[in-house]
Amino acid sequence: MVVVGAGQAGLSAAYHLRRTGFEPERDFVVFDHSPGPGGAWQFRWPTLTWGKVHGMHSLPGMELTEADPAQPSAQVVAGYFAAYEREFGLRVHRPAHVRAVREGTAGRLLVETSQGLWSTRALINATGTWERPFWPRYPGQETFRGHQLHTAQYRGPEEFAGQRVVVVGGGASGTQHLLELAPYAAATTWVTRRPPLFREGPFDENAGRAAVALVEERVRQGLPPRSVVSVTGLPLNDAVRRGLENGTLHRLPMFDRITLDGVAWRDGRHVAADVILWATGFRAALAHLAPLGLREPGGGIRVQGTRVVADPRIHLVGYGPSASTIGANRAGRAAVRDIRRLLAGETAAAA
Numbered sequence: 250m251v252v253v254g255a256g257q258a259g260l261s262a263a264y265h266l267r268r269t270g271f272e273p274e275r276d277f278v279v280f281d282h283s284p285g286p287g288g289a290w291q292f293r294w295p296t297l298t299w300g301k302v303h304g305m306h307s308l309p310g311m312e313l314t315e316a317d318p319a320q321p322s323a324q325v326v327a328g329y330f331a332a333y334e335r336e337f338g339l340r341v342h343r344p345a346h347v348r349a350v351r352e353g354t355a356g357r358l359l360v361e362t363s364q365g366l367w368s369t370r371a372l373i374n375a376t377g378t379w380e381r382p383f384w385p386r387y388p389g390q391e392t393f394r395g396h397q398l399h400t401a402q403y404r405g406p407e408e409f410a411g412q413r414v415v416v417v418g419g420g421a422s423g424t425q426h427l428l429e430l431a432p433y434a435a436a437t438t439w440v441t442r443r444p445p446l447f448r449e450g451p452f453d454e455n456a457g458r459a460a461v462a463l464v465e466e467r468v469r470q471g472l473p474p475r476s477v478v479s480v481t482g483l484p485l486n487d488a489v490r491r492g493l494e495n496g497t498l499h500r501l502p503m504f505d506r507i508t509l510d511g512v513a514w515r516d517g518r519h520v521a522a523d524v525i526l527w528a529t530g531f532r533a534a535l536a537h538l539a540p541l542g543l544r545e546p547g548g549g550i551r552v553q554g555t556r557v558v559a560d561p562r563i564h565l566v567g568y569g570p571s572a573s574t575i576g577a578n579r580a581g582r583a584a585v586r587d588i589r590r591l592l593a594g595e596t597a598a599a600a
């Protein structure tokens with residue numbers, strides 16, 4: 250068996266494989282092309298400290314305790330994942346890039362990696378979204394004279410000192426960037442496609458369940474998952490309240506085009522800008538599965554639980570409804586349970 254990705258979802262799957270009797274290296278291998286442990290968390294910007302991350306769930310079987318709220322979450326999670334891999338003997342092949350997964354022979358899948366070819370009966374895909382930042386296209390984008398970057402490249406507010414910054418996107422990253430940037434930048438402007446959806450009260454279990462159900466329904470229909478914020482809303486915490494009061498989070502509708510030195514609306518309004526920061530989210534990183542032709546006409550991959558409907562040998566964990574740390578934990582367990590059934594069925598059929 251092959252697990253692709255050693256973030257929250259891949260490690261959860263590896264843990265459950267191990268717990269149910271699969272031996273690492275003999276029965277399953279885990280590939281990850283990042284340099285170290287931590288999944289995408291190892292790349293999060295240094296000002297995203299542990300104290301600013303509210304909803305991270307521990308991996309199964311080992312709690313993350315006593316983390317320093319002032320420490321960058323990248324360091325906290327990398328350290329925790331490294332300890333987790335050691336504790337459960339989950340050897341991760343890294344850096345090992347999975348280039349493509351193809352149909353093999355005798356009902357097996359062929360996995361092309363930077364560490365050679367592997368043949369497998371089932372594959373758990375846990376490649377996350379971090380490596381596919383989504384950049385919407387707007388007229389004039391190519392000729393803008395200022396600097397453009399995506400959340401994936403954001404390293405903190407200092408580099409924006411004295412600059413006029415337009416932040417695009419109505420999710421948690423967009424609001425966090427604005428609140429951080431405002432004290433440094435000469436001016437900030439916030440634009441979003443839809444009016445932001447602020448959520449009063451905690452994002453409790455019921456709210457979580459409702460959000461997951463919405464995404465589940467889409468992927469069951471073979472549609473691509475929508476943005477995270479469209480199902481979770483934005484938490485109305487103290488920092489956000491202050492931002493709303495002092496105007497930092499005053500939102501404008503999406504501009505219509507980008508000019509040489511700013512952004513413009515059809516009604517003639519223009520805002521001068523040195524920087525456009527695209528906090529416009531991420532898409533699932535699934536290019537290596539393209540040879541299998543799993544996409545539905547709706548553009549998404551239809552999944553039932555974690556199992557790909559078009560190919561039950563493949564499970565997507567950390568995808569769609571399981572694209573959260575708690576969802577990834579559960580998905581790892583569900584995928585292993587399902588694969589055990591699949592393999593047991595194959596064995597029974599062969600007997």
Ligand SMILES: Cc1cc2nc3c(=O)[nH]c(=O)nc-3n(C[C@H](O)[C@H](O)[C@H](O)COP(=O)(O)OP(=O)(O)OC[C@H]3O[C@@H](n4cnc5c(N)ncnc54)[C@H](O)[C@@H]3O)c2cc1C
Pocket residue numbers: 253254255256257258259280281282283287288289290293302303304305306345346347348375376377378379380422534537566567568572573574575577
């Ligand atoms: C800024 C930000 C903050 C977030 N905060 C929270 C939060 O507070 N709470 C929460 O629940 N969720 C949060 N999320 C979502 C969160 O990242 C996920 O829920 C979870 O950490 C994702 O885990 P994952 O294992 O699915 O993916 P990742 O952590 O992205 O891991 C995927 C791994 O796959 C590897 N990989 C990818 N492609 C290949 C390939 N072709 N070959 C080999 N390896 C590959 C990568 O190297 C990576 O290590 C946040 C997301 C972002 C962007």
